[in-house]
Amino acid sequence: MAKIILIGASHKTAPVELREKLAFSHAQIETALEFIKQDSGIKEGLVFSTCNRLEFLYIPGNRVLEDKDRIDAVMQFVSKLKQISVSEFKSSLYIHTDDDAIRHLFCVAASLDSMVVGEPQILGQVKKAYKTAVSAGTTGVVLNRLMHKSFSVAKRVRKHTGIGDNAVSISYAAIELAHKIFADLATKSVMLIGAGEMAELAVEHLMTHQVKNIVVVNRTFKNALELARKFNGQAVQYEERESALADVDIIISSTGATDYVLTRDQVKGIMKKRQNNTLFFIDIAVPRDIDPRINKISNAYVYDIDDLRNIVETNMTRREQETVRAQRFVEEALLAFRRWLDELAVVPTIKAINRKMTDIVNLECEKTLAGLPHLSKDDAESIRRMTKAIASRAIHDPILFLRNTGDHRDDSFYLNVARQLFNLDIPDHNY
Numbered sequence: 025m026a027k028i029i030l031i032g033a034s035h036k037t038a039p040v041e042l043r044e045k046l047a048f049s050h051a052q053i054e055t056a057l058e059f060i061k062q063d064s065g066i067k068e069g070l071v072f073s074t075c076n077r078l079e080f081l082y083i084p085g086n087r088v089l090e091d092k093d094r095i096d097a098v099m100q101f102v103s104k105l106k107q108i109s110v111s112e113f114k115s116s117l118y119i120h121t122d123d124d125a126i127r128h129l130f131c132v133a134a135s136l137d138s139m140v141v142g143e144p145q146i147l148g149q150v151k152k153a154y155k156t157a158v159s160a161g162t163t164g165v166v167l168n169r170l171m172h173k174s175f176s177v178a179k180r181v182r183k184h185t186g187i188g189d190n191a192v193s194i195s196y197a198a199i200e201l202a203h204k205i206f207a208d209l210a211t212k213s214v215m216l217i218g219a220g221e222m223a224e225l226a227v228e229h230l231m232t233h234q235v236k237n238i239v240v241v242n243r244t245f246k247n248a249l250e251l252a253r254k255f256n257g258q259a260v261q262y263e264e265r266e267s268a269l270a271d272v273d274i275i276i277s278s279t280g281a282t283d284y285v286l287t288r289d290q291v292k293g294i295m296k297k298r299q300n301n302t303l304f305f306i307d308i309a310v311p312r313d314i315d316p317r318i319n320k321i322s323n324a325y326v327y328d329i330d331d332l333r334n335i336v337e338t339n340m341t342r343r344e345q346e347t348v349r350a351q352r353f354v355e356e357a358l359l360a361f362r363r364w365l366d367e368l369a370v371v372p373t374i375k376a377i378n379r380k381m382t383d384i385v386n387l388e389c390e391k392t393l394a395g396l397p398h399l400s401k402d403d404a405e406s407i408r409r410m411t412k413a414i415a416s417r418a419i420h421d422p423i424l425f426l427r428n429t430g431d432h433r434d435d436s437f438y439l440n441v442a443r444q445l446f447n448l449d450i451p452d453h454n455y
Contacts, residue, residue: 027083027084027091027121027122028081028082028083028121028122028125028126028166028170029081029082029083029084029091029094029095029119029120029121029125030079030080030081030082030119030120030121030124030125030128030129031079031080031095031098031099031117031118031119032072032077032078032079032080032117032118033046033077033078033079033113033116033117033118034076034077034078034079034118034137035076035077035139035329035330036137037116037117037118038113038116039330040310040312040328040329040330042112042113042116043075043076043077043078043310044310044311044312045106045108045112045113046073046078046102046106046108046113047073047075047078047310047311048071048073048078050156052073052105052106053071053073053153053156054156054160055105056071056080056101056105057069057070057071057156057157057160057162058160059101060082060162061160061161061162063094063097064085065084065085065093065094065097066082066083066084066085066094067082067083067084067085067164068082068083068085068162068163068164068165068166068167069081069082069083069157069162069163069167070082070153070154070156070157070162070163070167070171071153071156071157072132072149072150072153073153074146074149075194075309075310075329076138076139076310076329077132078102079132080098081125081129081167082094082098083164083166083167091121095119099113099114099117123358123362126170126358126361126362127354127355127358129170129174130173130174130177130178130354130357130358131351131354132146132150132174133146133147133150133174133175133177133178134147134174134177134178134181134182134187134350134353134354135147135178135181135187135188136181136187136347136350136351136354139194139329139332139333139336140194140196140197140332140336140339141187141336141339141343141347142187142188142339142343142346143194144182144188145221147175147178147179150171150174150175150178151175154171165368166365166368169361169364170361173357173360173361176357177353177354177357180353180357181350181353181354184349184353185346185349185350185353186343186346187343187346187347187350194222194308194329194332195222195225195226195229195276195278195308196225196229197332197335197336197339198226198276198306198308198332199226199229199230199233199276200335201306201327201331201332201335202214202230202274202276202304202306203233205274205304205325206273206274206304209230209233209234209235209236210233210234210235210236211236212235212236212273212274213235213236213237213238213239213271213272213273213274214230214235214237214238214239214272214273214274214275214276215238215239215240215241215265215268215269215272215274215275215276216238216239216240216241216251216276216277216278217241217242217265217275217276217277217278217279217285217286217313218241218242218277218278218279218280218309218313222278222308222309224251224254226276226278226308227240227251227254227255227257231255237257237258237272238252238255238256238257238258239252239257239258239259239260239268239271239272240252240257240258240259240260241259241260241261241262241264241265241268242259242262242279243262243279245259245261245262248260248262265285265286266286266290266293266294267294269286269290269291269294269298269303270294270297270298272303273301273302273303273304274303274304274305274306275303275304275305275306275314276306276308277305277306277307277308277309277313277314278308278309278313279309279313280309281309281311281313282311284312284313284314284315285313285314286305286313286314286315286318287315287317287318288315288317288318288320288321291303291315291318291321291324292321295321295322295323295324300322300323301323302323302324302325303323303324303325304325304327305318305324305325305326305327306327307326307327307328307329308328308329308332309329310329312328312329314326314328316328367427370426370427370439373426373439373442373443373448374423374426374427376443376446376448377419377422377423377442377446377448378419378423380446380448381415381416381418381419382412382415384415385411385412385414385415388411389407389408389411392407393407393408422442425438426438426439426442
């Protein structure tokens with residue numbers, strides 16, 4: 025019977041400083057998938073990495089190895105790849121197996137485990153992780169079915185609950201924070217660093233508050249220009265970001281940079297030109313874009329992704345009732361997938377019983393017919409059909425019993441009994 029294991033760390037278990045260190049680039053995800061392919065203890069697997077979580081989801085392939093050995097191998101791989109000791113992140117890991125792993129995946133895809141419950145980006149990220157794994161050839165029968173089931177659960181939750189009403193995201197939480205800082209955003213200018221999806225979502229929310237001016241900064245000027253034009257803003261070159269600080273009030277940064285895009289020295293130098301007017305930085309990137317030491321500068325305030333938790337918790341409270349409904353959909357999907365998985369575990373045994381009975385019938389029938397040369401061709405064929413029908417009727421009820429898995433019985437026990445009764449040798453991981 026296929027086992028499912030999920031190992032991960034998220035915003036619920038690890039602070040932003042650790043999540044920065046654990047975040048996988050696309051190239052590192054491909055390296056991890058190659059590790060999965062080469063590991064004889066893993067039959068199928070995928071790796072999921074976002075700014076708020078890193079997760080390994082896999083199906084063990086070698087029953088000789090203990091689960092602990094596989095988990096240790098994954099931790100050692102992460103340690104070596106990210107140049108971080110296991111002791112630094114081990115206590116922040118969660119390890120789910122079987123139904124708990126399935127339930128967790130469904131909750132992640134449906135945005136029930138997100139920092140901001142109901143945010144829509146997560147499903148696309150899960151699909152991207154799955155597509156990458158498929159391209160790498162690390163998925164198979166179980167993961168393919170499991171991932172598609174997670175997609176359908178997520179869509180059902182969004183369609184039939186209010187979890188996505190007034191859709192929130194990290195970008196939305198960032199704007200809510202800006203609104204609390206400045207009661208009237210209509211008199212303020214905002215600079216966005218980064219022109220990706222997160223930045224665009226931030227602009228959409230800003231437009232509802234009719235901000236005075238939007239300045240877009242991006243390493244690729246063309247992308248900055250396109251986003252600025254879309255919202256009647258102004259695009260500036262990435263190299264101008266420091267000087268542009270003189271004329272804005274709020275900076276929202278969401279790039280994929282590995283180093284700070286604004287440092288303490290850069291901001292300290294610009295404050296004189298601003299006559300020490302207040303500057304607020306909202307950093308929604310992981311790894312962080314804004315040097316946290318900027319907080320030490322007078323009238324300069326930095327909020328990172330973890331500082332958005334209060335807003336997130338408020339949104340979660342409002343959505344609590346919808347989350348309860350969504351969890352019901354998750355549990356229904358879990359039961360359906362578990363039934364499929366149980367049936368899948370039975371298939372090799374049923375095939376083996378059929379194959380063994382067919383071989384016995386063919387052998388005995390042909391031996392008998394060899395001693396009856398006077399029979400016509402049609403008569404011999406009739407005897408063959410009859411013996412096959414008898415064998416089929418004989419194993420019909422046992423097979424029906426194996427197929428009809430129940431919620432209150434130990435199916436693995438009956439599966440093992442059937443294998444012993446028919447003297448079958450089938451590996452546990454064969455599906």
